[in-house]
Amino acid sequence: MTKNSRLAERIITVRGFLYIAVLYVLYTVSVLLTCRRLRTDVFEEGLCFVHLVHLILMTGYLLFTGRHDSLFISISCRLRFPGLRSLFLTRFRFLLIETAFFALPYMVLICLTGWVHGAHSAGFLFLCCLNVFLSLLAAGIPACTIQLKKQKNYLGTLLVWLLLSLDYMAASGYFAAPVSIFYLPMLTPFRAAGSGTVFLTAAGSFCKVLLMLLLTAAFLRPRRSHRSIRLNGPAGIILRKSLWGIPFGILLSLFALARSLTSPEEALLGLFGTYVGDSLPLVAEHLLFALPLLVQLLLFGGIMAADREQAAVFLFTRSAGRRQWALKEMGTILGGSVLFSLLCGIFVLIPVLLAGNAPADPSALLLTAGALAVTVIPCQALFVLACNILTLRLSSPAYALWILLPLYAGGLIVSAFGRNIAGGIPVILYPSAQGILSVHNIPGLNELFPAFLENPIPAFRLWISPLYCLILSVFILWAGVRTVIRKDCL
Amino acid sequence: MTLYLKHEFRKAFSRHETWIALVLCAGLAVAAFLEMLFTGITEFFRETSSSPEYKSMLCISGVGSIAVLFFVPLLASVPAACSYAEEKTGHAEAVLLTRGSRRNYYFSKAIVIALTAFVFSVLPFLINYLLCLVAYPSADSMLSLFQQSVYQGNYREELSYAVFPELYMNAPVLCMAAHMVLIGLWGVCLAELTYAVSLIYVRNLLTTLLLPLIFGTVLPLIFSVLGLRILVIQNYFLVSPVIPGPRLSLILSVYALLLLGSLALLLRKVGSSSGRDIL
Numbered sequence: 001m002t003k004n005s006r007l008a009e010r011i012i013t014v015r016g017f018l019y020i021a022v023l024y025v026l027y028t029v030s031v032l033l034t035c036r037r038l039r040t041d042v043f044e045e046g047l048c049f050v051h052l053v054h055l056i057l058m059t060g061y062l063l064f065t066g067r068h069d070s071l072f073i074s075i076s077c078r079l080r081f082p083g084l085r086s087l088f089l090t091r092f093r094f095l096l097i098e099t100a101f102f103a104l105p106y107m108v109l110i111c112l113t114g115w116v117h118g119a120h121s122a123g124f125l126f127l128c129c130l131n132v133f134l135s136l137l138a139a140g141i142p143a144c145t146i147q148l149k150k151q152k153n154y155l156g157t158l159l160v161w162l163l164l165s166l167d168y169m170a171a172s173g174y175f176a177a178p179v180s181i182f183y184l185p186m187l188t189p190f191r192a193a194g195s196g197t198v199f200l201t202a203a204g205s206f207c208k209v210l211l212m213l214l215l216t217a218a219f220l221r222p223r224r225s226h227r228s229i230r231l232n233g234p235a236g237i238i239l240r241k242s243l244w245g246i247p248f249g250i251l252l253s254l255f256a257l258a259r260s261l262t263s264p265e266e267a268l269l270g271l272f273g274t275y276v277g278d279s280l281p282l283v284a285e286h287l288l289f290a291l292p293l294l295v296q297l298l299l300f301g302g303i304m305a306a307d308r309e310q311a312a313v314f315l316f317t318r319s320a321g322r323r324q325w326a327l328k329e330m331g332t333i334l335g336g337s338v339l340f341s342l343l344c345g346i347f348v349l350i351p352v353l354l355a356g357n358a359p360a361d362p363s364a365l366l367l368t369a370g371a372l373a374v375t376v377i378p379c380q381a382l383f384v385l386a387c388n389i390l391t392l393r394l395s396s397p398a399y400a401l402w403i404l405l406p407l408y409a410g411g412l413i414v415s416a417f418g419r420n421i422a423g424g425i426p427v428i429l430y431p432s433a434q435g436i437l438s439v440h441n442i443p444g445l446n447e448l449f450p451a452f453l454e455n456p457i458p459a460f461r462l463w464i465s466p467l468y469c470l471i472l473s474v475f476i477l478w479a480g481v482r483t484v485i486r487k488d489c490l
Numbered sequence: 491m492t493l494y495l496k497h498e499f500r501k502a503f504s505r506h507e508t509w510i511a512l513v514l515c516a517g518l519a520v521a522a523f524l525e526m527l528f529t530g531i532t533e534f535f536r537e538t539s540s541s542p543e544y545k546s547m548l549c550i551s552g553v554g555s556i557a558v559l560f561f562v563p564l565l566a567s568v569p570a571a572c573s574y575a576e577e578k579t580g581h582a583e584a585v586l587l588t589r590g591s592r593r594n595y596y597f598s599k600a601i602v603i604a605l606t607a608f609v610f611s612v613l614p615f616l617i618n619y620l621l622c623l624v625a626y627p628s629a630d631s632m633l634s635l636f637q638q639s640v641y642q643g644n645y646r647e648e649l650s651y652a653v654f655p656e657l658y659m660n661a662p663v664l665c666m667a668a669h670m671v672l673i674g675l676w677g678v679c680l681a682e683l684t685y686a687v688s689l690i691y692v693r694n695l696l697t698t699l700l701l702p703l704i705f706g707t708v709l710p711l712i713f714s715v716l717g718l719r720i721l722v723i724q725n726y727f728l729v730s731p732v733i734p735g736p737r738l739s740l741i742l743s744v745y746a747l748l749l750l751g752s753l754a755l756l757l758r759k760v761g762s763s764s765g766r767d768i769l
Contacts, residue, residue, distance in 0.1 A: 166716075174717060255711050287559060287707055294704050302696030309579070310693070387696070397696035398507045398568045402514065405560050413552065 012097070016064070023060040024105040027052060047109060048187045054168040058139065059161060061102050065095060065140045066157035069147040084220050088148055095140050103133045127198040134205035135186040139164060141212040145219055238332045241299045242340040248295055249347030252288075256348065257355055264359045265368055267352045268345065269439060290409050296340055296384050297404075300333050302397055304388040304484075326484035330385055330477055337381035345369065345377075368439060371462060376435030378469040382476055383408055383431070389480045392487065408432045424457030431472065434465040494590055494598035501573060502606055508569040511610055518561060519617035522551040527625070549727050557614060558673070558727055563703040565614075566607035566677030571684035572699060574599055575692045596689075596760050600752075603685050604678045611677025612670050619666070653726055653736045672741070673727050679748040680706055686755035 031046035046052075071077060072091050081087040107129040114125045139160055146156030164182060171180035171187075185201050256267040270288055307329070349369075359365040383404055390400035411432030418426040418433075427433050437460050502508055549558055574596075577583045587595055652658040653672075657665035683702040691698060710722045719725070726741050 169716070251708075251711065255714060258714060258717065287710065290560065291704075291707055291711075294700060294707065298697055298700045298704055301700065302694040305696070306694045391696060396507060397699055398564070399510075400696070401564060401699065402510070405564075406556075409556055409560060 012101070016101075019060075019064060020102055020105065023056065027056045028109075030056060047106075047113065050168055050171045050183050050187060053187065054164060054183065057106065058136075058164055061099075061136055062139065062143055062157045062161055063154075064102060065098055065144060066147065066154045068094065068098065069144050069156070070153045072144075072148060073151050073153065084148065085217075088145065088216065088220055091144055091148060092141070095144055096137070099133060099137045099140055103129075103136050106132055121195065124195045124198055127195065127202045131198065131202040131205050132186060134202065134209050135182065138205060138208040138212050139182070141209065141216060145212075145216045149219060238300065238303065238336040239339065242336045242343065244295070244299060245340040245343030246347050248292075248340075249344040250351060252344070253348045253351040256352060263357060264349055264352050265361070265365050267348055268365070268368055268372065289412055290405070292341065292344060293380050293383055293408055296337050296380055297387050297401075299340065300336055300384045301387045301400075302391050303333060304329055304480075305391040305397070308392060308484075322484050323481050326481045327477070330388070330480050333385055333388060334381050334473070337384045338377055341377040341380055342373070345372065371438040372435055374462070375438040375465040375469075378466065378473070379431055379434050382469060382472055385473070385476050385480065389476065389483055392480075393483045411436065419457055423459055425459070427457060428460050428464060429468075431468075434468065438462055438465055491590075491594045491598055494586075494594050495602060497586070498570065498573065498598055498602035502570040502602060505569065508606075511565050511568050512613070514561070515565060515610060515613040516617055518553060518557045518614040519621060522553040522557070522614075522618050523621040523625070525551045525553050526622075554618075558724055559707060560703070561614075562611050562673065562677050563680040563706050564699065565610045566681040567684040567699055567702065569606040569610060570599070570603045571607065571681045572688055572695055573603075574685060575688040575695055575698050578688075578692045579695075593760055596756055600682065600685060600756060603681050607677045607681030608674040612674040615670050615673060650735060653738055669727060675745050676706075676723060676727075679745050679752075682749060682752040686752040689755055689759045 030052050031049060034049055034052065035046045069091070072087060078087060081090065110128050110132070111125050114120045114128075120128075143156035143160040146159060147153070150156075167180050167182040171183040185204055188201070252270075253267060256270050304326075353359075387397075387400045387404055390403060391397045394400060409432075411430060414430045415427050415433040415436040418424065418430070427437060437457065549555060574583070577586065649655045649658065652665075654665050654668050657668060680702040683705065684698060687701050688698045706723075710724060713719065713721045720735070720737060721740055721744060723741055723744060726736060726738075
């Protein structure tokens with residue numbers, strides 16, 4: 001008896017069949033009762049009730065696959081596989097079979113209702129069934145991957161169920177914007193008019209499965225230990241950290257969508273805290289203004305101090321010199337910070353545009369993005385660099401934060417009250433007010449937000465800001481090199 | 491335990507950062523007071539609010555709103571929350587652990603962190619209140635309450651916005667004190683979270699300090715995305731909240747969850763380190 005057939009015997013059991021049968025009986029009865037309550041005679045519509053699919057079918061599916069995962073987690077099973085990847089590949093084969101078994105009654109219901117009502121072609125029904133199968137698989141893959149990696153029973157089941165609960169809430173209209181990426185594509189094809197839409201949805205589900213497999217491959221890759229002392233600089237790690245800009249940008253865009261900042265220009269300005277619409281309080285403006293910087297400080301703020309504390313004796317005795325080390329480290333931090341901001345900006349725009357919000361004035365959007373790229377992004381990168389140097393120099397991160405946070409947050413206050421003082425020169429010279437000033441000078445935006453973007457400073461030109469950042473960066477780099485050379489690190 | 495507590499308190503107040511934090515507390519209170527004095531916010535609140543105590547809340551000023559978001563978490567965490575990370579990186583942990591039990595060592599730190607965090611979170615508000623009392627000696631609360639005609643003010647609606655409606659009407663000073671306790675508890679939660687993070691991650695002190703601060707600022711964003719504005723903690727710090735029907739039990743549940751999470755990490759650390767060779 002081979003290893004696979006032994007596993008198959010444990011997975012495909014009579015008890016499993018009974019479990020699926022009971023679950024579908026419960027589901028069908030619930031759909032019938034709900035249809036009766038809603039006074040609808042069309043059972044087909046009942047198949048799209050999101051709450052029943054989520055609470056009964058999806059929960060049941062995740063528990064069904066999670067129970068089988070516990071077999072693969074057991075040490076007796078793991079020992080028989082050379083690595084985690086081969087274990088996952090075997091698990092994936094069984095997951096395909098389990099998903100097919102689980103989805104089969106649902107597919108039968110789809111075909112049955114389609115046949116009874118006679119409104120859909122065979123191809124349409126096949127694509128609907130395929131879409132359901134792929135959607136279930138897209139939920140099952142991450143659940144079993146997490147369980148295999150972390151070796152905890154039902155951990156992935158719980159996490160995926162929680163995420164799907166958020167999607168269920170989005171699909172049910174609990175949020176201001178319907179941003180459901182799972183349930184709406186899974187269930188809307190029944191209501192779709194043509195086969196083309198169903199084909200596109202099924203293709204989207206296939207892409208989701210592929211994406212999940214790619215993420216699984218990345219998740220199961222053996223990780224290198226970063227605890228060893230790095231003599232070649234932390235460039236790779238820093239640049240990898242900047243990828244956090246993607247989820248952060250998506251979170252901000254969700255906030256923008258939830259708060260009805262639906263125009264891409266508004267969302268982009270909101271990200272940098274320069275404009276958050278009339279519906280939000282002042283606190284939200286402060287929060288959004290400083291949050292990107294805070295996250296960057298978290299990711300890149302104490303890198304130089306940490307490296308110096310842990311590896312100074314190895315770094316400075318082996319590298320060409322302290323100056324080279326400092327310049328290389330600071331350059332990498334600057335690059336990482338700029339990349340983070342760019343990714344963040346791009347991923348704020350993408351969901352807003354995907355939600356169907358076209359820019360009111362494309363040229364104004366491009367100008368806004370360009371203006372923010374040459375003003376706010378370098379400014380934030382310089383603040384991150386300054387935080388590294390101050391932490392190194394003052395020996396405590398608390399001092400660096402106490403100096404830099406009020407300095408940065410003060411940009412809003414200075415730009416609000418300092419315009420009439422000495423022709424606005426204090427605002428022009430204030431580092432964190434550059435982004436606010438630059439967007440006030442864009443003609444298209446003035447027409448879009450006339451109440452907000454008024455009273456620009458006549459002396460300000462957009463080229464002043466990058467030049468100012470360049471001079472400031474040279475000064476900070478000089479101060480950084482000087483700090484590293486003079487400070488006794490050993 | 492007493493030995494450790496004494497040591498932790500002595501250590502907390504021998505640090506330069508603690509004294510600078512005290513100066514910052516006073517600075518924030520004075521800045522907010524001056525802002526209210528010169529920008530006319532006080533006059534506005536004197537005319538519109540039903541009790542004179544509300545004008546002396548730090549939160550209503552611009553400086554105060556920034557302080558609640560960015561400074562209270564830092565002020566709460568700086569005096570003691572990073573002490574474990576410093577002892578771990580400086581290898582002082584091994585010396586201290588041999589003088590008592592591990593449980594006492596970790597829990598005495600948690601107690602000192604909670605106390606200092608509470609004091610440092612509430613201090614700017616208290617100083618600001620004292621300054622306001624000097625500048626505007628408070629009139630009788632009920633007198634000011636009825637400055638407006640009963641036909642002009644809609645007190646039923648106003649009460650529906652209050653977190654503590656009975657105190658809001660009858661004892662404004664106690665109401666303000668209760669709000670300060672809420673702020674202090676928020677500081678305690680964030681400082682304990684900082685401590686819990688430092689138990690896991692000690693490589694970079696800046697990360698340890700910033701993570702709870704960012705958590706405290708991202709949380710309102712997430713609640714806003716989910717449409718749960720009633721759970722945005724910062725709204726509850728205002729004596730006249732901006733959300734109708736605030737529910738104190740929800741906020742206390744969030745606090746309890748945060749504290750329980752920190753406690754779980756602490757117990758995990760105590761459990762994992764017991765029986766391990768100190769050196």
